[in-house]
Amino acid sequence: xxxxxxxxxxxxxxxxxxxxxxxxxxxxxxxxxxxxxxxxxxxxxxxxxxxxxxxxxxxxxxxxxxxxxxxxxxxxxxxxxxxxxxxxxxxxxxxxxxxxxxxxxxxxxxxxxxx
Numbered sequence: 594x595x596x597x598x599x600x601x602x603x604x605x606x607x608x609x610x611x612x613x614x615x616x617x618x619x620x621x622x623x624x625x626x627x628x629x630x631x632x633x634x635x636x637x638x639x640x641x642x643x644x645x646x647x648x649x650x651x652x653x654x655x656x657x658x659x660x661x662x663x664x665x666x667x668x669x670x671x672x673x674x675x676x677x678x679x680x681x682x683x684x685x686x687x688x689x690x691x692x693x694x695x696x697x698x699x700x701x702x703x704x705x706x707x708x
Contacts, residue, residue, distance in 0.1 A: 594640055594641065594642060594643065594692070594693040594696055595640070595641055595642075595643055595646050595690055595691065595692055595693060596638065596639070596640050596690070596691050596692075596693050597637075597638070597639045597640075597641065597646065597649055597650070597688060597689070597690050598636060598637065598638055598639075598688070598689045599636070599637045599639070599653050599657075599686050599687070599688045599689075600625075600634055600635070600636050600637075600686060600687045600688075601634060601635055601637065601653070601657045601685075601686045602632060602633070602634050602635075602657070602685075603624070603632075603633035603634055603635055604633075605656065605657045605658075606622070606634075606635045606637075608656045608657075609637070609652070609653055609656045609657050609686075610622070610637070612652050612655070612656045613637075613639065613649065613652055613653075616648070616652060618639055618641065618645075618649060618652075619639070619640070620637050620638070620639055621637070621638045621639075622635045622636060622637045622638065623635065623636045623638075637653075640693065640696065646690060650688060650690075653686050653688060654686070657685060657686045658685065
């Protein structure tokens, strides 16, 4: 088994999570902030069989696109011709994949089920 951790923008999270669930995957997430612009994001955790890794990465890739935001509202500087617009790439995803040697699922009675 593999564990995928995908860090995605909050604004695209619902679409990514819905698509993963529609394809039969379970998703756990944590809300966080980070990056240069301190954007709101979610860290998704998805445990999958080895053969499903590429499928999950494709779902995330198809539903989580990066965007370029241009800050062009510096009217005084722009009028003088001294201002260069600032471009920042926002969104997209960062995906980490690591192997799981052992997975245990506990029921309410405390009995472990190994997978």
